[in-house]
Amino acid sequence: MSAVFANSTLSHLVRAETFVGTLQNVQHGIPVRLNVAERLWAAWYSYMNNDVLATGLLFFLLHEVIVLLSHFLVEAIPIWTFHPLCEKLGISVQVPFPHWKKIALEIGLFFLGEDMWHYWVHRFLHYGVFYKYIHKQHHRYAAPFGMAAEYAHPMETLILGFGTVGMPMAYVLYTGDLHLFTLCLWISLRLFQAVDSHSGYDFPWSLNKFLPFWAGAEHHDLHHHYFIGNYASSFRWWDYTMDTEAGPEAKLAREERMKNTANRGLKKTS
Ligand SMILES: [Zn+2]
Numbered sequence: 001m002s003a004v005f006a007n008s009t010l011s012h013l014v015r016a017e018t019f020v021g022t023l024q025n026v027q028h029g030i031p032v033r034l035n036v037a038e039r040l041w042a043a044w045y046s047y048m049n050n051d052v053l054a055t056g057l058l059f060f061l062l063h064e065v066i067v068l069l070s071h072f073l074v075e076a077i078p079i080w081t082f083h084p085l086c087e088k089l090g091i092s093v094q095v096p097f098p099h100w101k102k103i104a105l106e107i108g109l110f111f112l113g114e115d116m117w118h119y120w121v122h123r124f125l126h127y128g129v130f131y132k133y134i135h136k137q138h139h140r141y142a143a144p145f146g147m148a149a150e151y152a153h154p155m156e157t158l159i160l161g162f163g164t165v166g167m168p169m170a171y172v173l174y175t176g177d178l179h180l181f182t183l184c185l186w187i188s189l190r191l192f193q194a195v196d197s198h199s200g201y202d203f204p205w206s207l208n209k210f211l212p213f214w215a216g217a218e219h220h221d222l223h224h225h226y227f228i229g230n231y232a233s234s235f236r237w238w239d240y241t242m243d244t245e246a247g248p249e250a251k252l253a254r255e256e257r258m259k260n261t262a263n264r265g266l267k268k269t270s
Pocket residue numbers: 122126135139223
């Protein structure tokens with residue numbers, strides 16, 4: 001029995017076989033004056049005859065309708081303009097797909113390009129106002145988890161996202177030859193990389209165990225922990241060569257290097 005009416009027997013009285021039937025009963029058969037929204041509301045709860053299910057379904061439907069609306073209104077623009085853009089740029093959808101070696105080479109190139117872009121722009125985002133107004137949001141989690149990869153200011157998504165979308169665009173503008181399948185694969189792998197680096201899990205089978213230059217979760221965890229250093233996304237070489245590695249071990253190594261250079265300088269002058 002529903003608790004939609006103060007007098008609980010009312011909902012039992014108006015309940016019919018169908019929702020429309022229940023609505024008609026609510027309209028004509030009850031002593032309480034209700035407006036249209038209240039009548040629909042009362043009919044829904046009386047017809048369902050199970051408040052848990054009625055509220056659950058209502059919120060489920062509400063969520064779906066809002067998501068659908070936002071898909072139609074907001075995302076319709078990128079959805080309908082993407083293919084024409086691909087055609088203009090020369091991104092192909094033809095079969096057969098390119099040779100796997102070509103796909104692997106292109107994805108490798110995009111990884112290299114994105115990593116370079118990410119390193120410099122991310123480092124830049126750690127300065128003063130850029131950090132305060134843009135990047136700080138992403139750093140709300142000192143110990144990140146997978147989904148935190150996507151938690152960022154829209155401006156940041158746009159600027160750093162350029163590395164993911166802009167690299168293939170620049171590539172196809174230059175070569176005039178790229179397959180949409182390669183692009184899909186690249187975006188999936190890049191998303192996987194971002195979630196992996198924020199997962200906080202450093203498994204024995206994590207990629208950095210086989211490729212020592214792969215950044216992985218351990219590398220980016222230190223960035224979130226110390227707020228400084230380890231700016232690159234996929235590889236370790238930019239932080240290594242620019243001396244921006246994060247964490248106590250890197251700090252020790254840096255101090256050791258500085259000591260050695262100072263000693264060498266002393267020896268030369270003595
Ligand atoms: Zn950062």
